[in-house]
Amino acid sequence: MTDLTDLTISESLKKLKAKEISPVELTTAYIEKMKNNDKYNAYVTTTEDLALAQAKEAEKRYANGTNRPLEGIALGIKDLFCTKGVRTTACSHIIDNFVPQYESTVTQHLLDDGALFLGKLNLDEFAMGGSNETSCFGPVVNPWSKETKLVAGGSSGGSAAAVAAKMCAAATGTDTGGSIREPAAFCGVTGIKPTYGRCSRYGIVAFASSLDQAGPIAKDVTDCAILLNSMAGYDAKDSTSSKVDVPDFTSFIGKDIKGLKVGIPQEYRPDGLNKEISDYWDKAAQILKDAGAEIVSVSLPHTKYALPTYYVIAPAEASSNLARYDGVRYGNRKEGNGLDELYINTRTEGFGKEVKRRILIGTYVLSAGYYDAYYLKAQKVRRLIKNDFDEAFKKCDILLTPTSPIEPFAIGDKKMLENPINMYLNDVFTVSVNLAGLPAMSLPIGLSQNGLPFGMQLIGKAFDEETIFKTAYQLERGANFVRM
Amino acid sequence: MAVDNDTVRRIAFLSRLKVEPDKLEETKQEFNKILAWVEELGEVNTDNVEPLVSVNNESLTLREDDVTAGHMSEAVLANAPAKEFGYFVVPKVVE
Numbered sequence: 104m105t106d107l108t109d110l111t112i113s114e115s116l117k118k119l120k121a122k123e124i125s126p127v128e129l130t131t132a133y134i135e136k137m138k139n140n141d142k143y144n145a146y147v148t149t150t151e152d153l154a155l156a157q158a159k160e161a162e163k164r165y166a167n168g169t170n171r172p173l174e175g176i177a178l179g180i181k182d183l184f185c186t187k188g189v190r191t192t193a194c195s196h197i198i199d200n201f202v203p204q205y206e207s208t209v210t211q212h213l214l215d216d217g218a219l220f221l222g223k224l225n226l227d228e229f230a231m232g233g234s235n236e237t238s239c240f241g242p243v244v245n246p247w248s249k250e251t252k253l254v255a256g257g258s259s260g261g262s263a264a265a266v267a268a269k270m271c272a273a274a275t276g277t278d279t280g281g282s283i284r285e286p287a288a289f290c291g292v293t294g295i296k297p298t299y300g301r302c303s304r305y306g307i308v309a310f311a312s313s314l315d316q317a318g319p320i321a322k323d324v325t326d327c328a329i330l331l332n333s334m335a336g337y338d339a340k341d342s343t344s345s346k347v348d349v350p351d352f353t354s355f356i357g358k359d360i361k362g363l364k365v366g367i368p369q370e371y372r373p374d375g376l377n378k379e380i381s382d383y384w385d386k387a388a389q390i391l392k393d394a395g396a397e398i399v400s401v402s403l404p405h406t407k408y409a410l411p412t413y414y415v416i417a418p419a420e421a422s423s424n425l426a427r428y429d430g431v432r433y434g435n436r437k438e439g440n441g442l443d444e445l446y447i448n449t450r451t452e453g454f455g456k457e458v459k460r461r462i463l464i465g466t467y468v469l470s471a472g473y474y475d476a477y478y479l480k481a482q483k484v485r486r487l488i489k490n491d492f493d494e495a496f497k498k499c500d501i502l503l504t505p506t507s508p509i510e511p512f513a514i515g516d517k518k519m520l521e522n523p524i525n526m527y528l529n530d531v532f533t534v535s536v537n538l539a540g541l542p543a544m545s546l547p548i549g550l551s552q553n554g555l556p557f558g559m560q561l562i563g564k565a566f567d568e569e570t571i572f573k574t575a576y577q578l579e580r581g582a583n584f585v586r587m
Numbered sequence: 588m589a590v591d592n593d594t595v596r597r598i599a600f601l602s603r604l605k606v607e608p609d610k611l612e613e614t615k616q617e618f619n620k621i622l623a624w625v626e627e628l629g630e631v632n633t634d635n636v637e638p639l640v641s642v643n644n645e646s647l648t649l650r651e652d653d654v655t656a657g658h659m660s661e662a663v664l665a666n667a668p669a670k671e672f673g674y675f676v677v678p679k680v681v682e
Contacts, residue, residue: 202666342647342648345643408627411624411627411628412628426603432667432675433666434666434668435668438678442680447600447605450603464622466601479638480633482639483636485638489639524624
């Protein structure tokens with residue numbers, strides 16, 4: 104018999120509707136995989152009993168014909184989404200005992216559509232990291248690792264690894280500077296960060312509010328479209344969520360891309376770019392060309408300033424957002440003499456190294472005397488970066504770039520750990536998209552000589568996920584990547 | 588702009604974080620490395636450029652000033668590390 108966890112969501116839904124398989128069978132198969140694959144450290148909390156109870160409910164609904172769009176589909180949830188009654192930690196000691204009294208809007212949408220949750224997935228502490236090594240629960244192991252244990256990418260490392268190792272049908276992720284796309288690329292799976300405002304941020308533990316956006320990580324492009332249909336939409340509880348209509352993203356799957364203009368940003372091909380990545384980039388462009396697209400060269404002149412801009416703005420917003428962890432209303436508390444000492448003791452004990460580093464930098468760039476030189480300057484450069492995209496999109500409909508300049512590296516890699524900037528540089532192809540608020544998808548294109556997956560990134564215009572979905576589907580078909 | 592030990596101490600207090608005396612030098616050096624890197628932004632001419640605060644172009648929604656939720660003190664206090672008589676407990680702040 105075939106392994107049910109090999110099925111995509113679209114295939115599973117077909118079989119569930121035809122009653123060829125039952126939700127309980129399907130959920131049990133995923134739970135089995137979770138147990139066999141716990142060496143990857145993808146889950147930090149599991150909710151099998153809850154999931155099985157939901158699967159039984161789904162069984163009834165299929166029997167009486169009241170099944171909803173995602174009925175009985177087993178998902179993993181990044182542990183940054185508040186889930187009512189289920190511990191939500193952001194993988195930080197400071198709130199490792201936090202049990203939300205409410206549900207995030209995105210996960211509520213998924214539940215309302217009949218999805219069930221297998222548990223909460225590992226991430227970098229407060230989503231601050233690119234390798235999942237800053238998690239207070241330890242790093243996620245990339246399922247593609249050979250002899251050496253490799254990182255799964257970050258911050259949604261647990262989500263990407265769980266999807267790759269078939270420990271869930273798909274997972275939720277969040278992306279502030281590449282946190283959906285980079286781990287998706289490292290683990291050979293597909294993930295989309297939609298346009299800023301597409302998905303409500305309500306109930307997602309905040310990192311950098313002007314950049315954070317939720318999205319799905321799944322086995323393929325079609326499954327991403329199915330999930331985004333459910334996750335997206337206006338929410339009165341998030342003032343930055345958009346009222347722009349949400350189309351049926353699945354309706355763009357299989358549409359042809361004849362005459363579509365695909366832009367190749369020249370600044371994304373610096374001297375010394377990994378040859379294999381560069382070759383796969385050319386191959387991807389050829390696949391799209393063969394499908395009828397036209398390849399055009401475009402320029403994004405401020406690309407080299409995107410990382411420094413990001414590493415001013417994101418820590419600044421983080422330092423404000425993380426001020427709430429004071430040991431008074433929730434989370435862990437370390438007593439002290441007086442209020443200041445209580446705050447200081449609580450925060451010094453509760454936060455990890457990278458989080459403290461970013462709070463300090465953020466506080467500095469926002470402090471009196473430095474605000475104009477750093478924060479305001481970065482916001483101005485952010486405008487120029489967005490203008491670059493506006494100009495580029497006058498010449499093309501979509502951009503094609505690699506997702507990451509490197510392949511997955513070893514857990515504990517010295518070069519990455521000795522200088523935080525080395526780690527930050529891995530986000531070079533992903534951060535601009537967040538600064539400009541654009542949608543972007545990463546999908547696997549092939550394997551390196553070391554047998555590790557590479558991802559390609561498609562960047563769309565704001566609220567034009569549809570062009571991403573139709574282009575990504577053609578690229579997926581041409582690449583013919585074999586999932587794990 | 589390189590920072591000195593006093594600045595690191597001041598920023599740490601503003602952040603309500605403690606930097607142990609033996610970590611002060613290391614923290615300062617790391618801080619300066621990151622600052623030197625982000626100072627590349629100084630090369631960019633941003634005269635007459637408006638800062639981009641948000642990419643969201645839609646105007647904010649107004650609603651009636653009605654009570655939409657309430658009477659949830661139990662839920663609000665559910666995760667409090669210390670609570671008494673329906674209140675959060677903090678150290679004494681007035682003499």
